[in-house]
Amino acid sequence: MxxxxxxxxxxxxxxxxxxxxxxxxxxxxxxxxxxxxxxxxxxxxxxxxxxxxxxxxxxxxxxxxxKLKVRTGRRKTDNSIDALRSRAVHSVLDLWSSTFQDPTYQGSEFLELQQPDGRPLQPSYLNGGPWLSTFGHSITEFARVCRCITGHAPIGAYYHCFKINEPHGCTCGAALQSRQHVLFCCRNRYSVHYPRFLGDIASL
Ligand SMILES: [Zn+2]
Structure with missing residues (x-):
């Protein structure tokens, strides 16, 4: 034992x-x-x-x-396999973050959200990433969040984009019911404020 x-x-x-x-x-x-x-x-x-x-x-x-502490060498440079692996992971994460800024990678309609400290939300492999770790507990909620974040939601702009025979205008009278319109400026007030954080989307 x-x-x-x-x-x-x-x-x-x-x-x-x-x-x-x-x-x-x-x-x-x-x-x-x-x-x-x-x-x-x-x-x-x-x-x-x-x-x-x-x-x-x-x-x-x-x-x-x-109580026994052994210093490995004079310099702080660590060339152990673990350190090299860690450096490789960090460089991949850096590349992922910078690639994520490219609209052609994330999709032109991808909704940018912020971390609590104000920085843009970044992809991560930890706990399935920020989106999954926040909404993964509920399939229905996650489906709604995906529709909101990707713009693939049953709204006028989506019908317009995919040439679906449904009204493009909003119930408030606006000519185009875009996601921006629904979240930000619809007079019918689907939401009380523009979502900045992941948690805000679930309450829409
Ligand atoms: Zn509206």
């Missing part, structure tokens, strides 16, 4: 694939392989223990192993 405050490290310790601590992991795997071979009943259980709990012997072990 292994008590650990880092399940990520526990996984890594028995992960033989290429990573910064692969040599250590291979050594662990080799040792465990012998041990598992010896008896079918041999098994390991990893138990997650918060180090903040300072639990008895686990607390002592945590204190013991964390």
């Amino acid at each position: 292994v008590f650990t405050d880092s399940m990520g490290s526990a996984h890594r310790a028995v992960d033989p694939s290429v990573h910064s601590g692969q040599a250590f992991s291979l050594s662990v795997c080799r040792t465990l392989q012998e041990w598992f071979k010896a008896d079918d009943l041999c098994r390991i259980t990893f138990v997650y223990v918060l180090s903040a709990l300072r639990w008895d012997i686990h607390g002592d072990a945590h204190k013991y192993v964390t």
Whole structure:
């Protein structure tokens, strides 16, 4: 039984694939392989223990192993596989963000929204991205949000664009019922304010 405050490290310790601590992991795997071979009943259980709990012997072990700090080299340059992977991920995210500014990539009708700090909302792979992580819990809500963000909604401008035999004008009398019109200036007041954040769309 292994008590650990880092399940990520526990996984890594028995992960033989290429990573910064692969040599250590291979050594662990080799040792465990012998041990598992010896008896079918041999098994390991990893138990997650918060180090903040300072639990008895686990607390002592945590204190013991964390008091030794080893600096790796004089310069801060880190050329480990993990660091190189992290740099590659950041460069891909940068490229994704800059590509996302291109209307031909995101679509000419894509609705720009802001992050709480005022910066434009950017795509991300974390938790499925900001749009999915906000609305992914509800299929119907997400469908409505997609229609609003992409402009593919049952409104006059969409009917006009795709030559659908439906009225192009708005119920308020405006000649064209565009998304901009519905969200921003329709006298019939579909919404009380122009949406700036993702959460605003759901309330429309
Ligand atoms: Zn209107």
